[in-house]
Amino acid sequence: MQDPYKILGVSKTASQDDIKKTYRKLARELHPDVNPGDPAIEEKFKKVSAAYHLIGDAERRKKYDAGEIDAEGRETGPFGRGGARGGAYQGGGDPFGFAGANADDIFDEIFGNRGQREGSGFGSRRATKVKGPNISYELSLDLKEALLGGTRRINLASGKQLEVRIPPGSEDGQTLRLKNQGMSGMNGGEPGDALIKLHVHPDPLFRREGNDLHCDLAISLPEAILGGSIEVPTIDGKVSMKIPANANSGTILRLRGKGAPHGKDHRGDQYVHLTVRLPEKRDDDLVNFVRDWAKNNSYSAR
16 A cells, blocks of 8 residues: 555644544545445545555554554564564454544444435435455465465464465465455445465575476485485485486486475476585595596596
8 A cells, every 4th residue: 555644645744633534525525335336436445444544543643653564554574473474454343444543433424324324415325335455465485385285374463363274386476365354345345355475485405497396416426326225305305216327417317296286186296406426535545546447448528
């Protein structure tokens, strides 16, 4: 959301009474009952109501001015609370709705109370249902958690908690939609949704390419020349893999079904890139052997 002061068209030094008067004027002009079937006006009405919800309440306005919450009512800081950035507009028994900052009282002042609305200046027109705005969050995951899935509990700025199911095979930048977990609607309209954007941390071992995983693995000189079985890390744990004799740096071996889950009961593969590593300490016997061997067995490596 943009700066709530700009949305309402008031200065940052405006009094609470001035903010309320401005909102009453805008609410009268933009209310969906006055502008039925106009989605652009309805969207503007939502933004104005959300802005008033934030700065029309003195306590929330104080937190916003102090930088403790942002223009969307979210706690500031690198990840907020509970490992998720973001949150909903705070306050009252309806942390997601338009009901804060006495908005309902203002609507009653403008349109007459709910029991008398049928007899208001709008005749017998039925109140327009307005879906609540969506709210956005960001959730950080490690690669294993994203690939294997699971559940995470996130704390909203309002204090409410949400259980978020991470689907297996989730990707960086993917957005999960939690239906009806956003701000409340008006006139019986359904709540908006909570949009959870996933951020997957780079992994020190695995690289993801589509549904496949890639990793580098060092092998010793004897393993490279003679071959054998070694343990290889996967996101499911270590598995045994056979190294062929005469394996070179750059040799790529495949582990079927050890990549990222996708679709129903399908997984990509894991590709292991071998790197031959010589002993860290110089060994004279090895040096002499290679020198003698090279005299009669020279070859080009480039």
